[in-house]
Amino acid sequence: MKLTHTLQEKVRLFLVMMMPILVTQLGLYAMNFFDTTMSGQAGAEDLAGVAIGSSLWVPIYTGLSGVLLALTPILSQSIGAGRREDVPxxxxxxxYLSVVMSFVIIVIGAFVLNPILSLMSLEAEVERIAFHYLVGLGFGILPLFMHTALRCFIDSLGQTKVTMIITLLALPINIFFNYVLIFGAFGFPRLGGIGAGYASAITYWLIFFITIYYVVRVQPFAEYRIFTTFFKISFSKWKEILLLGLPIGFTIFFETSIFAAVTLLMSTFDTATIAAHQAAINFASFLYMLPLSMAFTLTIVVGYEVGAKRIKDAKQYSYLGMTIAIMMGLVAGLIIFVLREPVSRLYTVDPVVAMLIQHFLIYSIFFQLSDAIATPIQGILRGHKDVNIPFILALISFWFIGLPTGYILANYTEFGPFGYWIGLITGLAVGATALLWRLYVIQKRVERGQVVPS
Incomplete structure (x- = not known):
């Protein structure tokens, strides 16, 4: 990060930082995207199994990663305030916290995975693929979360291009091992959708080792000497991270888990509907990386300016990011509308499933518009270390408004499975409106010199 003086300089710096984050997020999600699309070419059961597994894993991963994302505003504000000694x-x-989180999720998963899948009333083959896909992916949980912690350090320095390079190096490896393990190439066993889980685990280890190399050997990261002196575990620092990170994690969890909950509820429909629902969610989530990248960038730049007490600059970055995000949301909606048919063919060769995917994608256009407003605001508020009220707003809008609305429409009207999507759209729209109000309140408090409660 560096000081900017004009709007033109801010636009340039913002885009320079945001584009690598966008490429990184697209690359990370592309692994899940290729898991799903390549598994779909192996069969409808493989597509449904991997889709079910992904729907259970993604909320857990994004929620726990959200806890670690507290490091970004903590480090950004330390760097902005000139407290470099606090960084290592x-x-x-x-x-350390990422290691503990990894261990906890593996232990919990060992006990609850089978019961959860049993509750979904899936076809036996779909349940088997979903279970073993998640088992394979579980071997990569530890390096994935440790990489997330180190990535927060890299990004807080404004060096977002580095995480982009790491991800782009790993993506071809993921595609290669997907091909090898899903379809049984080069003498490897044909594992179908299950192979995608093991391919992801291999890729996560690769990303972690490359990240360690950059942090230790490459400037400007090496000058912070992150691993030169090893500190003892500090529960007071863990408390600081968790007090800031848990609301962030729960906010993200409530938004992403609502899709998993809908998948659980939709398990009463046939395999074709489940597969189409998850394929459409997968593609819509791929485009969600646009506003999510904006949010990550806004957390860095707003946190840096707030730490340096330049409130006017923080506000300018906020409106700049929101404007770009809304424009990208409109473009994403147009992409979905125009390309919905060829997109459906990426996921399946079954014409029935393909047609259902196209119907679901029409509804997903409205996701993009709401996310283009709500997600960047979440990033701005995290830059201010305002996380508790956004967490409550997410809980209410998604679980007390969105999910009940979807359940009623899906079960008591002719909308059927599409009713759940209307409910999701309703929850996202309510959440976006509430977050706009919260941003207005926080900016007024900051302008009056009041401390923002975290």
């Missing part, structure tokens, strides 16, 4: 200590504590 904070990064190490975040890494």
């Amino acid at each position: 200590f904070s990064v190490q504590q975040g890494a």
